[in-house]
Amino acid sequence: MFDNIVGNKAAKKTLKKAVELNKVSHSYMFVGISGIGKRLIAKEFAKMLLCLDDNKYCNKCKSCLEFDSSNNPDYIYIEPDEKGSIKIDQIRNMQKEVSEKPIISSNKVCIINDADMMTVEAQNCLLKTLEEPPTYMTIVLIGTNESNFLATIKSRCTIMYFERISDEEITSFLSENFQGQTIGSNITEIADGSIAKAINLKDKTGTYEKITNIIDNLENCDIIHILKEAENLYKEKDEIFEILDYMNVLLIKKAINSSKYANCIEIIEETKKRIKSNSNYNMCIDYMLFGIWGEVNEKHSRSKI
Ligand SMILES: [Zn+2]
Structure with a gap:
C-alpha cells in the first residue's frame, strides 16, 4: 500500500500505523499544496479501511475490487460542483448515505476533495457529522488552504500536513x-x-527549450527575432504563468552575474499582474519581450556610450 505514491513518507507511515493498530480517527484533514498526492493517499487509505482481508489491502476481496471499479457502496467521494464550491446539499446527501450502515465492509469512508471550497453553510452542516460520527465512519477532508476551514471543523479533525515532493x-x-x-x-x-x-x-519540454533559447540569446539577437518568438507565447495562454515563472528562474540565474537582467525580473512580474487584470494578452506578451530585450540591449549599449 502507498507503494506507488511518491513522497510524504511520514504521512503514509502514520496512516498505515493507524490502520494496523486499529487507531483510526473519525475525521482527518489533509493540508498541502496541489499535486503532491493528498488525494491519492486518501484514496489508498480509504481502500485499506474498507478491505475485508485481515492484512488490509488485498486487492482481491469484494471491497477492493469494487473500490477499483468505483462501485464500492461504502465509499463516498465529494468534490466541488461546476461552479467551484461544495454546497450544503452535497453534504446533506452524504449524511443521508452515511446514516445507513455499511453494505460490504465494516467501515464507511468519505473523502471530500477540495474541502476548503465548502461554503460556510456546508461546513456548518458537516459539523454535525464530525461531532457525532457513526462508529463505522471515517471522513477525510482534503484542502490547500487551511484558513478556509472554520475553527470548529479544524478542532474536530486530525490535521496532517503534506510536504512538497x-x-x-x-x-x-x-x-x-x-x-x-x-x-x-x-x-x-x-x-x-x-x-x-x-x-x-x-509534456511541454519543447516549449521550455524555446523559452530557454529566448533568454539565452537576448543579448545576441535583434528585436525582430525576439518578437517572432512572441507567436509561440501567444499559443501558450493556458500555461503562461508557469512559463513566466520559468523565465524568472532563468533570469534570476543570469542576474547573479549581470545586473542588467535584474530589471527583467520586474518586467515579468509586471506582466503577470497585467495578464491577471485581463489586459490584452498578446499585447502583454509583446510589451514584455520588448521590455526585457530593451533592458539587456539598449540601455546597456547606451550606458557604454
Ligand atoms: Zn481487500
Whole structure:
C-alpha cells in the first residue's frame, strides 16, 4: 500500500500505523499544496479501511475490487460542483448515505476533495457529522488552504500536513514512470514540489527549450527575432504563468552575474499582474519581450556610450 505514491513518507507511515493498530480517527484533514498526492493517499487509505482481508489491502476481496471499479457502496467521494464550491446539499446527501450502515465492509469512508471550497453553510452542516460520527465512519477532508476551514471543523479533525515532493523524488519518479524521461533542473524548480505540475511540464519540454533559447540569446539577437518568438507565447495562454515563472528562474540565474537582467525580473512580474487584470494578452506578451530585450540591449549599449 502507498507503494506507488511518491513522497510524504511520514504521512503514509502514520496512516498505515493507524490502520494496523486499529487507531483510526473519525475525521482527518489533509493540508498541502496541489499535486503532491493528498488525494491519492486518501484514496489508498480509504481502500485499506474498507478491505475485508485481515492484512488490509488485498486487492482481491469484494471491497477492493469494487473500490477499483468505483462501485464500492461504502465509499463516498465529494468534490466541488461546476461552479467551484461544495454546497450544503452535497453534504446533506452524504449524511443521508452515511446514516445507513455499511453494505460490504465494516467501515464507511468519505473523502471530500477540495474541502476548503465548502461554503460556510456546508461546513456548518458537516459539523454535525464530525461531532457525532457513526462508529463505522471515517471522513477525510482534503484542502490547500487551511484558513478556509472554520475553527470548529479544524478542532474536530486530525490535521496532517503534506510536504512538497523533493526535486530528486520528482526526477526519479519521472524517469521510472515515463521511460527514462526527465525534465531539466530549471523546470523541476518551477514544479515547486508538485508531482502533478512536473508531469504536466514534462509534456511541454519543447516549449521550455524555446523559452530557454529566448533568454539565452537576448543579448545576441535583434528585436525582430525576439518578437517572432512572441507567436509561440501567444499559443501558450493556458500555461503562461508557469512559463513566466520559468523565465524568472532563468533570469534570476543570469542576474547573479549581470545586473542588467535584474530589471527583467520586474518586467515579468509586471506582466503577470497585467495578464491577471485581463489586459490584452498578446499585447502583454509583446510589451514584455520588448521590455526585457530593451533592458539587456539598449540601455546597456547606451550606458557604454
Ligand atoms: Zn481487500
